[in-house]
Structures are given as structure tokens and as C-alpha cells.
Amino acid sequence: MxxxxxxxxxxxxxxxxxxxxxxxxxxxxxxxxxxxxxxxxxxxxxxxxxxxxxxxxxxxxxxxxxxxxxxxxxxxxxxxxxxxxxxxxxxxxxxxxxxxxxxxxxxxxxxxxxxxxxxxxxxxxxxxxxxxxxxxxxxxxxxxxxxxxxxxxxxxYSLPAELSVASGLNALAHCIDSMWAPRADPINQALAAEGIRALSHGLPLIKVDPRNRRGREQALYGAYLSAVAFASAGSGLHHKICHVLGGAYNMPHAETHAVVLTYVLALNAPAAPEAATRIAAAFGSETAVEGLSSLREKLDAPRALKDYGLAETDLPEAGRLILPVVPPLNPTPVTQENLQQLLHAAWAGTEPGNI
Structure with missing residues (x-):
């Protein structure tokens, strides 16, 4: 081709x-x-x-x-x-x-x-x-x-380890979303893949020692690459969800991204095999979802939106607000049904395979 x-x-x-x-x-x-x-x-x-x-x-x-x-x-x-x-x-x-x-x-x-x-x-x-x-x-x-x-x-260094983890996973979300965002192309996908590699290497070092300079350098470098990729590729499903949740329910920015990413990746990876393979390779894992799950386990990452103030009763309204702004070319067609499944799983912190 x-x-x-x-x-x-x-x-x-x-x-x-x-x-x-x-x-x-x-x-x-x-x-x-x-x-x-x-x-x-x-x-x-x-x-x-x-x-x-x-x-x-x-x-x-x-x-x-x-x-x-x-x-x-x-x-x-x-x-x-x-x-x-x-x-x-x-x-x-x-x-x-x-x-x-x-x-x-x-x-x-x-x-x-x-x-x-x-x-x-x-x-x-x-x-x-x-x-x-x-x-x-x-x-x-x-x-x-x-x-x-x-x-x-x-x-x-002023950013504690737990906030470094959440902020770093927010950067990782920029990378993964850039793999299938509306303007994804080979250049921003290459930047995103290198961003995933750098962040997945640097964040565990920070978790073990918050003043590990090598870890901080890799995370900061990865965060820059993630943002450049995102600026070029545009806002995909993950960011549309998080922007609605943040604005409508005053959810903390980094923690919301850190939670939601797992579920968007699980939804989209089966329908975007080339992107999923590239994400997995950047993590050094068998599959994209396994790579992210393994990293999250190492980091003891934020797990559930309910831990940050979102009520279960907010989920139907959130779905109605999100659906109109979903990118039309998202790899997996988004319906009110699978969107509600995703939101409920993210709210409860259940395993992503349940979506």
C-alpha cells in the first residue's frame, strides 16, 4: 500500500x-x-x-x-x-x-x-x-x-511520586490516543511510540525513588513527545471522555486520564491491530492491554473514577454528554451501550476485559 x-x-x-x-x-x-x-x-x-x-x-x-x-x-x-x-x-x-x-x-x-x-x-x-x-x-x-x-x-521534584504517576499516565494517554485520533499519521505515531517507551521506562524509576534523575528525565522527555504527537493527531475518544468528565463533574485531570485510559485501550485495540501491535512493542509486551496493565500494576496507578468523586448516578448523563463529541472514525464504533459499559467499568475499577 x-x-x-x-x-x-x-x-x-x-x-x-x-x-x-x-x-x-x-x-x-x-x-x-x-x-x-x-x-x-x-x-x-x-x-x-x-x-x-x-x-x-x-x-x-x-x-x-x-x-x-x-x-x-x-x-x-x-x-x-x-x-x-x-x-x-x-x-x-x-x-x-x-x-x-x-x-x-x-x-x-x-x-x-x-x-x-x-x-x-x-x-x-x-x-x-x-x-x-x-x-x-x-x-x-x-x-x-x-x-x-x-x-x-x-x-x-516537587511533584510527589503518586502525582508523578498520575501525571505521567496522562502523558501516556496522549501517546495512545494519538495512535488512532482523527489526524493520526506515521509521524505522530512514531513520536507516540517513543513517548510510550520513555514513559514506561521512567515512571517506575520515579515510583521507586522520586528523586531518580534518570527516571525524571525519561518521563519529561516522554511527556513532551506525547504532547507533540497529540497536538498533531488531535483529540481521540479518550480525551473526549476525560474533557467531559473534568468539565461537568470537576474531576481531577491527571487521575481521570490515568483511570479512563485502560478502558479506552481495551475498547479500541481489537479494532486497530496495527496500532495495538505498535503500542505493545513500545511497552515490550505481548499485547497493548497487557503492557499498560503491567505498568499500572508497577505504579499502583489510580484505579476507579468513584475514588475521585464521580457518582454512579452521574454515568447516564455523562454518556449522553460524551456521545455527540465522539470522533466519527474511532476504531470501534461507539454506542450508548458500550459507552455506558466503559464508563461503569472505569467508575468501578473493574478489569478492562469486562468491557
Whole structure:
């Protein structure tokens, strides 16, 4: 069969180096000749953000950050940036912090320098998300893609092992979803496969020793690859499910992804044998589902959505909200019946083979 595809590569500068975040940030701010920098970080990350930005002048420090980027908080941050005459956004933190910077950039077109402290991956995509009235809306806009990403393994040491596991499995979800997302192609599948290999190698090392630098490097490298693959391939079934659950029921982002991934993989793998074989090879396992299950066992990963606040009575409504946004070319046709089976299994934490 002829190899035919089209692929977009997003333009972004990546600086990767342990202990180099402050140095790299100062150099980037100087290179951009920024005069009024807005530093965005949650209160929990403010000490790290202060250290990273110690060599630059900050015009506005902003910490009103919340998961899933509520629209009212986005509008408040946009107004603050405009009032301060900001010409560069610097975000230090996880996906919520990056998401708020993207919300500002979406309307102001201001450039972003992202300094991640988790494995969320949002920093490498042009995808934005906003939540209003318990409904999360996502979209694509190249203006929200951070111009520069500064990776520093030492900044992830603040992330406890259990949150590193959840965040890393969120990154793994980007990889697996990219194998059959709407714009999947050989390039983003190759990036995703390498991301799976790196994450499946690095996360167990972090679980054993949270300060294992080699493990942190592999996880951070894998998280970047996962996000690049996801940005190119688009949002598949897994992400559609998790976006609805997060926005409608205020579910924790990383833990929700960590749970749901198992069940989406079990649903889709039989109908996508080539992708499943590639996923299995990246795990070094006989099958894709076995590879993920083995990794989850090593990591003692999050197991059930009921453990994070989702009620069983929410499942019928969740299914009705998810079904209209399911990608039409998902490998396994999604019906209300098998979607409810998937959601109930994920809620209860039952074995994925039961779907």
C-alpha cells in the first residue's frame, strides 16, 4: 500500500536541561526583548516560580489559577494583563497554569514561555480549554502555542511520586490516543511510540525513588513527545471522555486520564491491530492491554473514577454528554451501550476485559 498522509509540525523552541531553568528563562526573555512580563503560577508553585524567574524583572505576578480554566478566571486574568501592559506571558506549573496563559494569549495574542513542573504536556500543544457552567469547551488556535518551552527535571521534584504517576499516565494517554485520533499519521505515531517507551521506562524509576534523575528525565522527555504527537493527531475518544468528565463533574485531570485510559485501550485495540501491535512493542509486551496493565500494576496507578468523586448516578448523563463529541472514525464504533459499559467499568475499577 502506498504511504499517503499530510502532517503539520508546530513551530516551537524547546530548551531541555537540568538545573538550567532560570538561566534559560532569562536568556529567552532577553532574546525576545520583553519589557513587561506577567508571571503566572499557582500559589502552591509560587516558590518555584520565584526561583525560576529570579534573574528577570516581573511586571505582574498572578496566581489566581484553577483546574479546567473557568471562564470567569480567564476573563479576570485577561483584564489584569491588559491593564499592566504585558508583552510576554511566563507560566510556571502544570496544565492549569499553562491553560490560563493560553486563555490570555487566545484573545491578546501575547507570546508565552512555558516552564512545566508536571508531565501535563499542554505546553507543547496549540489546544486551549475553557469551562463555563460546568461544560468544558476545547479548541485549536496557533496563538496559544507557547513560543518556547523550558524543561528542567529539577522542577518536577516537587511533584510527589503518586502525582508523578498520575501525571505521567496522562502523558501516556496522549501517546495512545494519538495512535488512532482523527489526524493520526506515521509521524505522530512514531513520536507516540517513543513517548510510550520513555514513559514506561521512567515512571517506575520515579515510583521507586522520586528523586531518580534518570527516571525524571525519561518521563519529561516522554511527556513532551506525547504532547507533540497529540497536538498533531488531535483529540481521540479518550480525551473526549476525560474533557467531559473534568468539565461537568470537576474531576481531577491527571487521575481521570490515568483511570479512563485502560478502558479506552481495551475498547479500541481489537479494532486497530496495527496500532495495538505498535503500542505493545513500545511497552515490550505481548499485547497493548497487557503492557499498560503491567505498568499500572508497577505504579499502583489510580484505579476507579468513584475514588475521585464521580457518582454512579452521574454515568447516564455523562454518556449522553460524551456521545455527540465522539470522533466519527474511532476504531470501534461507539454506542450508548458500550459507552455506558466503559464508563461503569472505569467508575468501578473493574478489569478492562469486562468491557
Amino acid at each position: 502506498d504511504l499517503v498522509f499530510d502532517h503539520d509540525t508546530l513551530g516551537q523552541r524547546v530548551l531541555f536541561g537540568s538545573g538550567k531553568a532560570a538561566e534559560n528563562l532569562a536568556a529567552e526573555v532577553a532574546r525576545r526583548r520583553a519589557r513587561a512580563v506577567m508571571l503566572i503560577a499557582s500559589e502552591a508553585e509560587m516558590q518555584i516560580a520565584a526561583s525560576v524567574s529570579s534573574d528577570i524583572e516581573i511586571a505582574l505576578t498572578y496566581h489566581d489559577v484553577a483546574p479546567h480554566v473557568p471562564l470567569e478566571k480567564a476573563e479576570k486574568a485577561r483584564a489584569a494583563a491588559a491593564e499592566a501592559g504585558i508583552d510576554l506571558l511566563v507560566c510556571v506549573g502544570g496544565g492549569s497554569t499553562t491553560g490560563l496563559a493560553k486563555a490570555i494569549a487566545m484573545t491578546s495574542r501575547l507570546p508565552i514561555i512555558a516552564v512545566p513542573t508536571t508531565y501535563a504536556g499542554s505546553e507543547a500543544t496549540n489546544v486551549w480549554g475553557l469551562t463555563e457552567a460546568s461544560r468544558k469547551t476545547t479548541g485549536v488556535d496557533d496563538a496559544v502555542l507557547p513560543r518556547t518551552v523550558i524543561y528542567d527535571v529539577e522542577l518536577t
